[in-house]
Amino acid sequence: MLIEVDGVSHVYPGGVEPVVRDVVVRLDEHRIGIVGANGSGKSTFARMLNGLVVPSAGTVTVDGLDTRGHGREVRKRVGFCFTNPDTQIVMPTVREDVAFGLRRRGLTKEEVAARVDEALARHGLGGLADHPAHLLSGGQKQLLALASILVTGPELLVMDEPTTLLDLRNTRRVADLVTELPQQVVLVTHDLDLVAGFDRVLVFDRARLVHDGPPDEAVAFYRELMA
């Protein structure tokens, strides 16, 4: 899917300085990484890709749809995975949370159940269907959050530091899952290892897109910048 970001700047309500400034970029690679210092505008930029944040200037177009005015259609195509799995899980049990995204899609109860079971099995949560979601471990919660997003079949998955709260093993599991996904992925992270095999990496610094290129080059640029 083609993401077109054209002359985008963003000032939060009540803010003075733009937190994203004059970004122009076209993204259609399969694996796109975003790195940069704290507060450089990565999360704000990522939220623009599914219309959670609409830029105060410029346009973001996903698959030909302007996020300004077509937010809902865009979000049907673009899944978003947040850092904290605790606040992404909105239903009391594992099964209910996965089923949540399938409401109002004209599916019968049986179809929903079949899709949910399949998603749980695929993400290693099969035995936990009726488990209270809040009693899962952090890693299991993030896998549940991902299962709940992927069950709706988005074409693009945007992830904002999905592994920051996870241990090494669970980070590995999430990374492996990302590698195998058929979907296009945009991944924001401070873990530079995660973007190693990616097609393209963007570096943000103080609200600007300051570098754009293959991972080794971008990571070298970022290290230099932070030195």
Next chain:
Amino acid sequence: MSTSLGLYRPGTSPVHRTPAGVKLAVVVAAGIGSVFVRTPAVAGVLLAVVLVAYTVARTPPGLLWHSVRPLCWVLVPLMVFQVLTAGWARASVIVGVIVTLVLLANLVTLTTRTTELVDVVVRLAAPLRFLGVDPERVGLVLNLGIRGVPLVLELATEVREAQHARGQAASARAFAVPLIVGALRRSDEIGEALAARGFDD
């Protein structure tokens, strides 16, 4: 973390398979009917019936104690008071009826998925459609509320631990402020996650 909320335990017993609406109706009927219980014998029979239902549902006995224990603080003084003022018979009727009702309600939550209970409420709310209320939203709000309980409890534990770690004495304000700020931040994040998952209609 353990909460005293009875959590659903999967099972296939007849109690599990009874429709949620019927179980809720039984709880309501028992609540109303309890007013008319006059003798210890009747109270005893009702308690026995509930205990049999627990056995049928194959609930571990530990859970029985778990659901009654928090009530001891109320029940023991109540029992003493009633024995002194109204005598043994009256006291055992009152305490027996309360224990029976609590156990019954707990049995329902142990054997019924939250979704099914919420579905019953959604169906009961259907007539409200005429007033512009969307029953499905009512259900979602209930689910979010249920989901929110452990979230707030965890947050409260975190805040308390952070205070202890900093060697602060318990203070209501030092507890309330981070708790409220934390709860608001989390509810912002949940709102964002809901929107990202297509619930922005």
